[in-house]
Amino acid sequence: xxxxxxxYKYLFASLAFASLVFLVGITIVLFKEGLPIFKExxxxxxxxxxxxxxxxxxxxxxxxxxxxxxxxxxxxALFICVPLGVGSALYINEIASQRQKTILKxxxxxxxxxxxxxxxxxxxxxxxxxxxxxxxLPVGQTAFTGSLMLGIMATPTVCSISEDALxxxxxxxxxxxxxxxxNRWQTLTKVIIPSxxxxxxxxxxxxxxxxxxxxxTVLMVTGGAAVIPxxxxxxxxxxxxxxxxxxxxxxxxxxxxxxxxxxxxxLFFITLVFNIxxxxxxxxxxxxxxxxx
Amino acid sequence: xDNNIRIEVKDVNFYYGxxxxxxxxxxxIKKNKITAIIGPSGCGKSTLIRLFNRMNELIPNTxxxxxxxxxxxxxxxxxxxxxEVRRQIGMVFQKPNPFPKSIFENVAYGLRVNGIKDKKYxxxxxxxxxxNAAIWEEVKNRLFDNALGLSGGQxxxxxxxxxxxxxxxxxxMDEPCSALDPTSTxxxxxxxxxxxxxxxxxxxxxxxxxxxxxxxxxxxFMMGDLIEYDxxxxxxxxxxxxxxxxxxxxxxx
Ligand SMILES: Nc1ncnc2c1ncn2[C@@H]1O[C@H](COP(=O)(O)OP(=O)(O)O)[C@@H](O)[C@H]1O
Ligand SMILES: [Mg+2]
Numbered sequence: 001x002x003x004x005x006x007x008y009k010y011l012f013a014s015l016a017f018a019s020l021v022f023l024v025g026i027t028i029v030l031f032k033e034g035l036p037i038f039k040e041x042x043x044x045x046x047x048x049x050x051x052x053x054x055x056x057x058x059x060x061x062x063x064x065x066x067x068x069x070x071x072x073x074x075x076x077a078l079f080i081c082v083p084l085g086v087g088s089a090l091y092i093n094e095i096a097s098q099r100q101k102t103i104l105k106x107x108x109x110x111x112x113x114x115x116x117x118x119x120x121x122x123x124x125x126x127x128x129x130x131x132x133x134x135x136x137l138p139v140g141q142t143a144f145t146g147s148l149m150l151g152i153m154a155t156p157t158v159c160s161i162s163e164d165a166l167x168x169x170x171x172x173x174x175x176x177x178x179x180x181x182x183n184r185w186q187t188l189t190k191v192i193i194p195s196x197x198x199x200x201x202x203x204x205x206x207x208x209x210x211x212x213x214x215x216x217t218v219l220m221v222t223g224g225a226a227v228i229p230x231x232x233x234x235x236x237x238x239x240x241x242x243x244x245x246x247x248x249x250x251x252x253x254x255x256x257x258x259x260x261x262x263x264x265x266x267l268f269f270i271t272l273v274f275n276i277x278x279x280x281x282x283x284x285x286x287x288x289x290x291x292x293x
Numbered sequence: 294x295d296n297n298i299r300i301e302v303k304d305v306n307f308y309y310g311x312x313x314x315x316x317x318x319x320x321x322i323k324k325n326k327i328t329a330i331i332g333p334s335g336c337g338k339s340t341l342i343r344l345f346n347r348m349n350e351l352i353p354n355t356x357x358x359x360x361x362x363x364x365x366x367x368x369x370x371x372x373x374x375x376x377e378v379r380r381q382i383g384m385v386f387q388k389p390n391p392f393p394k395s396i397f398e399n400v401a402y403g404l405r406v407n408g409i410k411d412k413k414y415x416x417x418x419x420x421x422x423x424x425n426a427a428i429w430e431e432v433k434n435r436l437f438d439n440a441l442g443l444s445g446g447q448x449x450x451x452x453x454x455x456x457x458x459x460x461x462x463x464x465x466m467d468e469p470c471s472a473l474d475p476t477s478t479x480x481x482x483x484x485x486x487x488x489x490x491x492x493x494x495x496x497x498x499x500x501x502x503x504x505x506x507x508x509x510x511x512x513x514f515m516m517g518d519l520i521e522y523d524x525x526x527x528x529x530x531x532x533x534x535x536x537x538x539x540x541x542x543x544x545x546x
Contacts, residue, residue, distance in 0.1 A: 098353075172390035176452070179346060180403035181380035181459055190406065195393055 030268055034261035037061065046262065052226040054246065054256040061259045065228045069143065069236035072229050073218055076147025077154055077211040082204055084151070085158025093166040094188060105163070112156035120220035123149040128221055137233055141223030144232040149221050150211045158207040165199020165285070166192065198285035202278045209274035213267065215240035239263050299324045299463060299493040300345060305359035307340055307349070314340045315517045327485060327494045329508035329525065331501060333540070336514040338497040342465045345495065346382040347375050363463070380407060382463045383456030388472050389448035391440035391455070396432050399440045399451055403459035418458055426454035427484045446477025450484065464488065466496040470503065482507050501541055505529050513537050
């Protein structure tokens with residue numbers, strides 16, 4: 001008996017350990033392959049450089065257009081997924097009947113799992129041509145198209161986590177509010193939403209980190225021009241799309257190759273920071289509601 | 294109409310779905326008195342007092358029959374604004390449930406949702422309510438700290454202050470001490486005795502000594518029936534029904 005327990009213990013311990021090893025391994029590779037570029041280009045020159053011409057002679061490795069491309073697409077996506085996601089979470093939690101709830105919740109979780117290539121394909125063949133026509137643009141593949149697709153894509157994530165946060169708000173808060181003579185709207189805006197506020201922020205940040213890291217969709221719908229965007233209605237190229245598009249063509253160990261890894265490294269830090277912020281906020285949230293750590 | 298009656302319960306039945314929780318309950322709650330509701334758990338005590346401020350309406354699939362009058366007016370009449378009823382009848386719950394807001398904002402909440410904007414008035418009202426709830430001295434230097442940092446007993450008195458701030462006529466308390474230690478319980482009991490000068494109080498309690506200590510009237514319920522309702526002394530010394538006697542002497546429950 002005891003022996004069996006020990007086997008399980010070691011089995012699970014090694015599995016847990018393995019995932020840690022992978023994470024550390026990935027980090028080491030990112031650093032090892034990414035850092036050499038900074039011997040050629042200074043860190044700030046890399047981050048702030050306005051030109052990304054990796055295959056020219058001499059090459060330019062400035063990722064500012066890519067960073068701005070990522071931010072434009074992600075920022076635009078936020079404007080779509082926050083109202084949609086939080087709004088639908090409020091609907092499910094506050095207004096939907098029990099029956100609607102049992103249908104809607106799993107449906108949204110399924111939507112969150114739809115592969116990004118599906119969104120990308122839909123965006124490319126339906127949304128982009130439609131936007132091009134409707135807005136009279138020279139091309140349909142723009143930052144806005146990317147924002148729209150990413151926003152729709154991140155909505156289920158934002159909705160699902162926000163809904164969890166709302167359902168964590170103890171019923172007793174609601175009763176206390178009604179008992180002092182508040183109506184439904186006041187209870188919602190003055191008690192429920194503020195109590196779930198940090199949970200909702202966590203949802204938004206996680207949705208954002210999904211949008212920043214998304215590759216397939218943006219590659220297919222944003223047009224891929226590595227220039228600094230001036231409006232949302234022009235083609236852009238994000239950091240992820242750059243890596244995905246160019247990694248196959250680059251020579252192993254070349255400057256271009258190292259530069260792509262360095263972009264990966266920076267992305268890694270951006271998503272890490274998002275996730276740490278989300279974790280900190282959600283920890284504060286649990287303390288605030290007295291749910292312990 | 295008897296001027297000393299604040300709440301009049303007439304032939305009330307209540308159902309959760311098909312399950313009956315109260316049958317044929319009629320009773321008068323007297324003005325400026327403390328009325329205790331006792332009985333074994335599940336007998337419908339909470340259900341009854343939630344009827345007084347129409348909180349049962351928040352539970353889906355429920356049905357209420359009969360009338361409940363507050364100062365002679367049927368609170369279940371379609372002309373009545375439920376928000377107004379809840380403003381007139383404050384409630385304190387079994388588990389202290391302050392909002393995750395500051396102490397000040399907890400008490401100010403009822404004022405704000407009732408449309409009061411005058412800052413000076415709100416400040417004075419918050420202070421007065423905290424004083425009435427006998428917690429002012431303990432919190433006056435930390436009004437803007439989060440209320441969840443208070444002890445259980447303090448939180449419960451804060452909830453009383455929150456209920457008092459909107460100047461209700463009736464205060465409903467559902468086992469307000471069941472989650473508290475003896476010292477805090479003692480404080481709340483003293484407070485309740487003091488509050489009856491201005492308010493009509495209905496208190497559900499599981500603790501018979503508590504009912505005997507503070508209540509003027511006591512109602513004993515069993516399985517949704519009002520078994521006996523009388524002056525507290527009478528209930529505890531010369532109950533007219535055998536079941537009441539069995540219950541208060543601790544033979545069951
Ligand atoms: N929300 C509810 N849904 C269904 N049944 C309930 C609900 N609340 C109470 N009941 C039932 O109604 C009866 C009375 O409950 P309650 O009023 O809470 O009793 P008490 O407060 O005296 O313990 C119990 O049988 C209980 O199971
Ligand atoms: Mg109860």
